[in-house]
Amino acid sequence: MRNFSTQIILILTVVLLGSSCAQKEKPEVKNYWLKAGVTYEIFVQSFYDSNGDGIGDFNGVTEKLDYVQELGANAIWFMPIMPSPTYHKYDVTDYKAVHPDYGTMEDFKQLLEEAHKRDIKIVIDMIINHTSTEHPWFQESKKGRDNPYRDYYVWAQKDTIADFLNKKVITLDSDNIRQWHDPGFGEDYYYGFFWGGMPDLNFDNPKVREEIYEIGRFWLEEVGVDGFRLDAAKHIFPDDRPTDNHEFWKEFRAKMEAIKPDVYLVGEVYDKKEIVAPYLPGLPALFNFDFHYTLLESFKEEDGMLLAKKQKEILDFYQEITPEFIDATISSNHDQPRLLNELGNDPQKYKQAISILLTMPGAPYLYYGEEIGMKGLKPDEHIREPFLWEEKDKDTGRASWIESKYSVDGEVEPLSLQRNDPKSYFNHYKTLIALRNSYPALAIGELVLPENEYPKTIMAYFRKTGDQEIFVVHNIGKTEVSFDIPKGFNEVIFGLGDGVNTSGNLTLGANSTRVYLKD
Template sequence: MLKNLKTNPIYLLLILLAGCSTKTEKASKEIKNYWPEAGITYEIFIQSYYDTDGDSIGDVNGVIQKLDHVRDLGANAIWFMPIMPSPSYHKYDVTDYKAIHPDYGNMEDFKRLIEEAHKRDIKVVIDMIINHTSDEHPWFLEAKKGRDNPYRDYYVWAQADTIQDYLDKKTITLDSDNIRQWHDPGKGNDYYYGFFTGDMPDLNFDNPKVREEIYDIGEYWLEEVGVDGFRLDAAKHIYPDDRAEDNHAFWKEFRAEMEKVNPDVYLVGEVYDMKEVVAPYLPGLPALFNFDFHYTLLEAFEKQDGMLLARKQKEILDYYQGITDDFIDATISSNHDQPRLLNELGKDENKMKQAIAILMTMPGAPYLYYGEEIGMLGKKPDPHIREPFLWKAREKDEGRTKWIQPEFSTDKTVTPLSQQKENPNSYYNHYKTLIELRNTNPALAIGELELVENGFPKAVMAFKRKVGEQELFVLHNVGENEVEVELAENLHKAVYALNGAAMKEGKVILPGNGSLVLE
């Protein structure tokens, strides 16, 4: 996936390991070291994770206490949703770019978290929100004082008469349902631009001083704090949609500035759109979230059309390759903006387990949203997609957060982690098994994707993953009914089976939502 992949010594070692009978332990160790190209990243909303000081809100020290959970699950990195001071619960409107929200702790706590994470070979990525600030940020408080204020040009302003046609225009986009973008600060007839809400005024990246401020902030977190990278929020909206080329140029500049500080910095961007819009961002943001993966996965289950997702994924990867060979495909089955995966799949346990089997056998660098590994539930509005993690039964769970009254993920609907650990058929142990499968089979982690179009039943997804001497044949039946598949090839053994899938008398038997990985 990356231009230096085939010359990387770890890659070459993995190819050798793929042909070794004793590859499992060694391959697992090396793949874990090969983050981010083949790594698994675990997304955490600290607010809901684990509370150590009794204020009902999760905190940095709570994450430190639970780092072994991330390690034991098999993830290689953590992406933290916003951690900086903010007036909102979600913290996507920053008031101080060089601090930790006091509800979460302080900078010394966070530096200790990074140190403890790194001891466990876990990388740390933080949300960086630079498209906009909070309207309570000191820059904006100064800017709205008047046209002569030195911070005025940090934001985008226009006089009412020049934007009259836009003031009441209702704009609905894939990533914003805001009904207007120009907002009145109550200071005369000037309006400021805020793509998402009036509480989030957009920064003016035509101003060199703004870009310098942002680069300085990035340098601070990389050099002074020690994070390993950034998830770049709303990366498509640095400039308006009609200035896409300016967006692309900015991210190239941003990447160059960050690589001056850390040549290995990891940058993953949120560009919520179709592949033709997403791909040109790759030279600046070498990792981009694959939202199509999430939606096509759901569509495949709905239509019981196995190859729908496989073809879409191959199409995206081939298209990206035409732009650059220096990219990471950040695949997701869910995140903090979508209803929980189990809700999307009608609370069907078999579909849920197969969805993760598909994610872990497909190319890409998968992201896992906290709580999915125990089957948490949640629907819009957003706070209820971000409900408290259930560590133990409620009466024993002293660290469970209470900042919100959960409506979906309760003790009646979700089995806490402590109980799931004891059940070999639990969601948690299912996730662990599949992550281990990926981490011990180089073909699944970094192998090429080859579709198998052999006239199989419509519900069957069939593809090969290849690297070095290892070749795996992957079959998923996303339908409800059992199917039989005849294989023309000589396959030695099954390395993974889900829901009773098996080889029998030269045929593959795939029950409804059954999966099989053959070597």
């Protein structure tokens, strides 16, 4: 009888422990959009070609929405989708249409509908700082000083151009020496911050602002997108008029929220935090370029706390402006060399960089193809090469608009081969996104830096929210180091590389990471 009772107790104990372990292994997965959700950046032209013309398209993205969902992303940001004479489409010719290479507006609306069924939000690139020189507004504007569209752009008369030529300085955004351009008829010059094919709109003209607000209404109300990524947000007005820039974006936000109260707006303000922060009242989400560059610097210098301290400094600084800000963190995007190239094609270092991105605070952006280790260097076309879905002879959806130079078979393993490899880049991304979406502290928790000192190559930080606390530690150096971990952190919920914990003393290998949940 005693043996039977003991067996029953043991069985119940095992069942209960098993149930408890199962709950720990599979915590509830949540969607933290807008504040801390994961957004997947797609260049449609290179993503998936559904009709065999060599160019990715909307229907191709629709076919791959289950893949985006499988990866764990909560939203998609589309690089420009409007008609344009260039491959990148950052010079728009029609703000209320889609590029015919990508499909029809009905195709795009079908994509939206299918994305929303999967609880995936859609954000589109909105390029309002400038248009194409082929836009009908500019074609009218250049006809003469009395044309009704003349004041839609910024013009300088030929006899005063000398006063303007050196007015603007070169910034991080532009490599142009001269930003005033001769349209070819020898009378006046127009202003184009980025290059001559992109004339800047004149936002001192109320008619221009109303045109832009109507364009926003069209996409939010008639088409149904969830928000906008605002290109070149710092350059609506000249650099010597920052207050006017700030006020414009407040007005823009108010106009968009009147149409769609939960509209998502993320701005590209490519500068240091002191310049970026004042844009927050108008653009509640801003890209954190400092994160990208400091991440790379940390690896180069093998200075573990460099990024953690920088991030804490930025978050505290933004908090003083508004507690409602959204920190859009990035490890790469369409303007920068692919992250794997930046890290010397080191697989372990690459995995660790992503481990840092996805365990830090913020609303991270993932650039398409990074999750399979795509490669790419300047010029920009080769940072935007076609996604590798299958091995080349089987890849019927691979775009071919450009001959890939870096992301080629033999250099990058296609998704189909990575899916079944637990050690692949794809499964590394997928695991970390699921981890982030499963532990509130990792998604929306406060960033707290440790008080005690660690070896130089150690990056350590706490993430805290409610009754959950997580300790994250990375050794970004080339050799293993040993140190004591805080008491009460015994459960490892994620590990990368080598590490041995002996009674609270952790020996962590080169480019290795541990994430602990507090008991």
